[in-house]
Amino acid sequence: MxxxxxxxxxxxxxxxxxxxxxxxxxxxxxxxxxxxxxxLRQGVTVAAARRxxxxxxxxxxxxxxxxxxxxxxxxSVDGWAAYAxxxxxxxxxxxxxxxxxSLLVDADLPQGAGLSSSAALECAVAVALCDLYGVEVPRPExxxxxxxxxxxxxxVPCGIMDQSASLLCTEGHALMLDCRSGLSTQAxxxxxxxxxxxxxxxxxxELVDGGYADRRAACEKAAELLGVPAxxxxxxxxxxxxxxxxxxxxxxxxxxxxxxxxxxxxxxLLRAGVVGEVGALLTASHLSLRDQxxxxxxxxxxxVEESVRAGAxxxxxxxxxxxxxxIALAPAARAERVRAAVTEAYARRGWAEPRFLEATPSAGARxxx
Ligand code: GLA
Numbered sequence: 001m002x003x004x005x006x007x008x009x010x011x012x013x014x015x016x017x018x019x020x021x022x023x024x025x026x027x028x029x030x031x032x033x034x035x036x037x038x039x040l041r042q043g044v045t046v047a048a049a050r051r052x053x054x055x056x057x058x059x060x061x062x063x064x065x066x067x068x069x070x071x072x073x074x075x076s077v078d079g080w081a082a083y084a085x086x087x088x089x090x091x092x093x094x095x096x097x098x099x100x101x102s103l104l105v106d107a108d109l110p111q112g113a114g115l116s117s118s119a120a121l122e123c124a125v126a127v128a129l130c131d132l133y134g135v136e137v138p139r140p141e142x143x144x145x146x147x148x149x150x151x152x153x154x155x156v157p158c159g160i161m162d163q164s165a166s167l168l169c170t171e172g173h174a175l176m177l178d179c180r181s182g183l184s185t186q187a188x189x190x191x192x193x194x195x196x197x198x199x200x201x202x203x204x205x206e207l208v209d210g211g212y213a214d215r216r217a218a219c220e221k222a223a224e225l226l227g228v229p230a231x232x233x234x235x236x237x238x239x240x241x242x243x244x245x246x247x248x249x250x251x252x253x254x255x256x257x258x259x260x261x262x263x264x265x266x267x268x269l270l271r272a273g274v275v276g277e278v279g280a281l282l283t284a285s286h287l288s289l290r291d292q293x294x295x296x297x298x299x300x301x302x303x304v305e306e307s308v309r310a311g312a313x314x315x316x317x318x319x320x321x322x323x324x325x326x327i328a329l330a331p332a333a334r335a336e337r338v339r340a341a342v343t344e345a346y347a348r349r350g351w352a353e354p355r356f357l358e359a360t361p362s363a364g365a366r367x368x369x
Contacts, residue, residue: 013369020162021115021327024278024282025161025262027255036263044105044117046125058105059103069085074152082153098132116165174187203324276313279315303326303342306341
């Protein structure tokens with residue numbers, strides 16, 4: 001993939017980390033709650049070679065911007081390269097002595113589509129640097145190291161879901177992750193006879209914008225007022241809602257608590273092998289994100305409505321919100337009709353044409369060669 005042309009030598013290896021789709025459990029991770037993502041086949045590939053001059057050379061086939069960093073420190077690197085340099089910094093901060101490397105990044109995941117291209121980049125770099133330097137880090141810890149790169153080096157206050165999904169998912173499964181204990185189990189996600197369509201609404205999302213941080217702050221405020229460590233700990237929703245005076249905090253709390261229930265119900269259905277039955281929960285999650293958490297966007301609402309009208313069993317926005325993608329779960333025979341309905345509805349409104357990809361629950365980060 002051009003490593004030799006770029007660096008004048010062969011790489012020591014090539015690593016891949018996938019993007020993710022969250023089946024359900026949105027805005028629950030930073031509330032110590034439950035999430036249920038699965039890995040996509042698409043993701044980020046990094047070809048890398050050790051260097052003994054301590055330099056991190058960072059290049060990407062998707063961006064003309066390059067960086068050469070010797071001692072990565074927060075604030076010293078911008079743009080896409082910050083996600084990669086941040087991982088080197090974070091590994092060192094955690095006591096793992098990784099040295100310099102030449103890296104060439106390639107991605108087949110649309111950026112800004114809410115499919116975690118940044119976590120995929122972080123995780124691909126993380127597994128590459130660990131292997132290059134013979135450093136062994138348990139995957140759950142490596143997820144926290146990658147998350148720290150994003151939180152403290154890039155400055156995005158994301159939760160632990162995306163990095164965990166990229167590192168821990170397995171083929172044919174969704175990952176049920178308890179974001180408080182860090183414990184995870186694999187739930188079978190057998191899509192036989194079904195199509196899980198990812199609809200990129202083409203409205204770009206950016207976690208760096210204020211909406212995400214604002215939602216996190218509201219959740220923390222609500223937990224504080226309720227006297228619990230996190231909204232995860234609300235056991236009596238009715239009682240909690242009656243104690244919150246602020247209608248905005250009531251709505252945020254209602255979303256988080258009911259969303260955790262929806263994750264548990266979904267896992268039960270997956271374990272029973274009736275994936276098609278989760279449709280109603282997906283749509284319920286969307287309505288809650290739209291009306292209670294207020295992070296949906298017009299293109300997502302239309303994609304959900306049109307998908308369901310055209311025969312999908314359910315649909316919802318995925319990721320942080322304010323742009324990105326929608327998933328629609330449809331009987332395979334209806335998938336084409338769903339695509340056509342959403343495409344037409346967008347055209348009628350003069351919106352950019354949506355892009356579709358068919359999601360296949362795939363393996364987490366790994367060395368390719
Ligand atoms: C983004 C963040 C995740 C999570 C989701 C919302 O994807 O990176 O940590 O909070 O939003 O569920």
